[in-house]
Amino acid sequence: MQRATDTDVTTGQGAAGEVNAFAVELRRWRDVRGHSRMSLAKAMGYDRSYVSKVESGAERPSEAFAAHAEAALRAGGALRAAFRDFEAHRPARARPALPPESTEQPGTGHGLVVDHDDATLRYDAGIYRLTQRRRLVNRGSDPITRYLIRISVDRFPGDPQRSNQLYSDNPLTWDEIGLRAWHGQGRTNPMDWTAHHDRAAFKEVWLLFSGEHSHFPLYPNETCWIEYEYTVREEHWGNWYQRAVRLPTRTLSVCLNFPAELVTSAWGLHMSMTAQPMPFATAITRAEAVEENGRRHVFSWSCEDPPLHARYRLEWDFRGRADTSAGPSPRPSEVMVALGIVQAGDPALQRVARLFDLPAEAEDARRVATALNSVGQRIAKAHTFGKGMGLAAPQIGIDRAAAIVRTPDGEAITLFNPTIIEEAGEVDEQYEGCLSFFDVRGQVPRAHVIDVKHTTVDGATKITRFERGVARLVAHEVDHLHGYLYTERMRPGLDTIPVEQYRSTDTTWKY
Template identity: 45%
Template sequence: MTTSPVERAAESFAAELARHRTGRGLSKKQLATLMGFDPSYVSHVEGRRHRPTEDFARRAEAVLEASGAIWQRFREYDELRGRAGGPHREPPGSGQWLPPGTGLVVERETATLTYTDERYHCAIRRELYNAGTEPVTRYLVRVAVDRYPNDPVHSNRHHREHPLTFAELQLQAYRDDGGTREPMRWRAKHDRDAFKEVWLLFENEEGRFPLYPGDRVTLEYAYRVGRDKWGPWFQRAVRLPTRHLAVRLDLPADHEPKVWGAETSLSSEEAPLRTPIQRHDEGGRVCFDWATDDPPLNARYRMQWRFRNQPPDEEPDGLGPGGRVRASDRMRAAGILQRGDDLLWQPARQFDLPHEERVARDVVDRLSAILVRLDELHPFSKGVGIAAPQLGLGWAAALVRPADRAAEPVMLLNPRVVDTASDTDEQYEGCLSFFDHRGLVPRPLRIDVEHAQWDGSRVITSFEHAMARLVAHEIDHLEGRLYVDRMTPGVPLVPVEEYRETGHPWRY
């Protein structure tokens, strides 16, 4: 008996839902509770006894953080159902976009970059909706520069010598609430040579104005950066559920700008933008506009350009526009030691706590800072860890963050494995110090780790599945091992260009 395209699409949706639910370690009942549905409904959808609705698909996508995969399967099903004369479908944008409990949602973002007088002016306008259950009192924004995007080693050196400063940014932020424009205070979170993170505070000298659940507000912020620090690129990263994203480049016509774009996501490598960039000539300026609806979480959209009648920017090492560097070179430029460095083979020194608490805190601060930088370099869908020896610091400290980027990293000081499960599995691992390859590594499904607190006391924490693998990987670093030492003899490494699981979590 053959099935119709609609039935096959419904089965594909159910399979995608089940894959992400089990990947998150949730039962059907737990998922239903998080989505606000009766448990029997989730069971019926996965069992193909009920067809999915748009509301169900949106809630599942938001709760499971599926990077657009669940929503894409629903759209494929919904389109086929419409062709087959199915029930009337609401037009895009009707009704509530995401359910309560989702948190902050960007209903519309408009990002404009204007180049004039050898300086780039960036203006961001975001229309926010609080779909959560708590008032929002601050909002995180990021500013990153990269003078030579095709050569991270040179760019890293350039920004060390010429760091970006808050003074030159001249950051200004406002809250527009129905025509009332309120200036916002801001507070720095991270201050690096080429990277800044800032909390925009819902307050000013006249008081506080939180964004309460169910309310909407428009935030506007702007800053400027000289051409000496801003390379020919403008990237937008989707870090919150976003309904519409629009980007504009406003460039001088007499520079004869040539513009192109690329996108990446957790489930795909870099590819050209799926829709063309629109060009509009306006007097002595040329505007390039591009927009997309419902971009997947963690997607990145980059517009790049060159001025054809200007001398080309210096491109060291023979790389021209669009040139590529190896993944390991990007990690090396971020300050991470690469395989072959002697320090990676040496056991790390234990902290004498609490006497060396200040040293330990300094090391952990360094590790925290590099985690922030890594988020700009690569989407870590399986989670990420960093050990002090990878930064050239011979101390027994590591940070491990699960796949949920909103989760706080787990801090490991003087850790040692005290027990492991007898059950093991093999999964492909990558390593920041060996980033051009992936290797199949056997690991226990559970490990118990004894580790120190700041005051020198010790606790034992049990880790399972993905976190067990991540933690074991970092403890190996502290003991002078790389994952290749754990691989079964004769099993080949896979070049990252051939690895097909980038953007997918480990499966358990």
């Protein structure tokens, strides 16, 4: 019986016996990316012996070495952070012990923990290729003989009816996926697999710790790498990729690799069962790579000790070309759905948003403002707003009283706990649009001048006067925070009009 296992990561101890945090991370990421010391040295432009000495802890790394290693291994900032720890002479950060899971069903994966979960998604000529590598540790008391994986696609997130129709008419097939799997470092042993669930947009597969001529169970206290790879056509794959943490995991990393001519922008959201979606706590880094078939843009991100059941979602937009793969151009509302905007009919838009207790919740308020600005930037890339734009927290699924406004002149306004306390001046009707139902426009009466009471993050109460077009923008967002849509402000008997009939897109307000 053949058993292929990997040895534990070296501790990278120096002569004095202290743990070298940088050496530990360097070895870890070299394993993750499948480099030998020779190939890593070549990719970095360094001598192999120097790379070996740094990794063993015998040689002190330089800042330039750390930067080259970070770029070559696409570590999402992990190597830079480890170098800073090393330079500050701090001991390597202790990783919390990962609790074993139940072992009620021997051989099915119970008792597993994931030392490193790494995914690389590459796009070429209308095809996505996902390569997933995991370093598994058996903390249970029984041999593990199979591992469950999931392949799930959604071309139109937020529009289940359209997605269901797409996969009903054109289901995801096993031939399209072309799933392959291996066990052991360097794809040592091909793994057999069997289908567990086969649906039009969803597959579940048991990867078996066995091949054509051998079996290699993962025994208690052993570790191993498994790797699998599959492809999906872009008409089946939306512009997003999500990782769900289903087993105790120490390190999670993702790499997105796109042709440079697509001019890709990428961002990420962290979601859990108990909190609203938030931007990644650590930034996604972008690097440029040169390959035989041209330049590539490579986006890398990683995090340590992700909580169980957390979901990390990366999204992107190909700004260098129009996406015609799915047929006609998407409706404005479909664009907003794809950008994460909550749509009319959702109860979140009918509730009064929860106030901030400031300054006690100052950090929460800043995080919500960051999320709003992040989404606002994505929206501004997808649509030109000649009259300015606004966005309220409930529109991105966050039940807090915060909103942002961008005026036509580029001024940025952030409001916490806003309430209109007085209106003055003339009242006029002008057309408004709303990101939560962006296919139509409606005439809304608003006062030319409003006074808004709001709270700063340090707890101070302010009253700010807004006039004309900016007053209209602010009033629209304050309405959102109190559970109103602009259609409720329209005069009786007036209806919205399709956006195609609206002739003032991209122009400023007229007074």
